[in-house]
Amino acid sequence: MVDKAVPDATRRSQRSHRAILDAALELVGEMGYPRLTIEAIAARAGVGKQTIYRWWPSKAAVLLDAFEVLGERAAREAGGDAASEIPDTGDLAADLKRVLRATVDELTSPAYDLPIRALTAEGVINAEVGAEFVSRILEPGLRLYATRLTAAQEAGQVAADIDPRIALELLVGPLTHRWLLRTGPLTHAYADALVETALRGLSPR
Amino acid sequence: MVDKAVPDATRRSQRSHRAILDAALELVGEMGYPRLTIEAIAARAGVGKQTIYRWWPSKAAVLLDAFEVLGERAAREAGGDAASEIPDTGDLAADLKRVLRATVDELTSPAYDLPIRALTAEGVINAEVGAEFVSRILEPGLRLYATRLTAAQEAGQVAADIDPRIALELLVGPLTHRWLLRTGPLTHAYADALVETALRGLSPR
DNA sequence: ACAGCGAGGCGAGACGTTCCGTCTCGGCGT
């Protein structure tokens, strides 16, 4: 056997599972990630410590799950099943601005800010957590940009020889940079300026 | 008095100061930031714990100082006093590529990678540390881009109505994004592609 | 000019506290 003593998932308490995830989200908002302790999560959730250690390898993993649930819930609320798509009105700049503005709102939302910062920071240091974070939380959002940009490319609104991946990062990278490092205000105006500058380029025409 | 019991800086032991900074850098490379302890730094430096607590408020502050010294030393080695400037050969793309490549090399250098990741991550969570990090470590580097881009703007190589700050972030943002989140390979080829795409823009000409 | 003295940083480490991760209990649901 590779894994030893894997617990029986079918007997898992659904109630405790939820309580732990909720408690983790609450607490990380209250005292921040570094001072978040597994003991505090267990106490808040009304759960034995072993129940956490049985199912998660680290507090980062708990938070990763908790945040994924939060994201799914938000996506469900935000309108049915086809909500997570970038609209294609034919006006590429307007479409991109809309989504970039939404991203700004999400990143500056007080409920999201602390937990997602905590996870990002942990991912920066811990490559394993980082990979999980990117593939489970970040990548789904980025794929929206990629598909919209590819569509734009086929419609001739984006030069044919441009790598959609680089185009995507040209938009999202500066935004993330400002958000993480706080090098400037994160506003709708900035999102708009970013879209315009990225589409047009720096060189004079 | 606002501050109480501020120690007398003139009596500070220069030897211990250096030893602590050196030990901190060594240890963060050996075991990573989260497992770096002040006790370990004190032991490695041959110093009492109180000597660290007397002069620094947190391990992040120690590392901040340590990394600043490292940066100054590197700048001094890299040739005299006028080393920290972007060359202006008239070819904007080439100049930017050169510096962006150098940044890539620095970020992927094994000696720098761990400590600078640790500081960045800490700054992401702790706004106070973040501000220090940006102003003392990051901003000096960014200013180089800003001056070169402004010069390019005056020479007509960059459109006049572009905010140099946004132009700068268009280049550095995606690089930082890839580096921090490991969403793709951080190579010279990527740096080049970034410069070309940013200058030209996404739209077809 | 110089010996004496007090202030304060220094290395070392003891101390109580918090949290870690493991382990051991009954209890209880399946």
Next chain:
DNA sequence: ACGCCGAGACGGAACGTCTCGCCTCGCTGT
């Protein structure tokens, strides 16, 4: 009755404070 559950005891690690002498300064009185 098997195994997850809540609860919490346990030893270990690191925290941040504190208390020791030790040593090096700068001031001071002769």
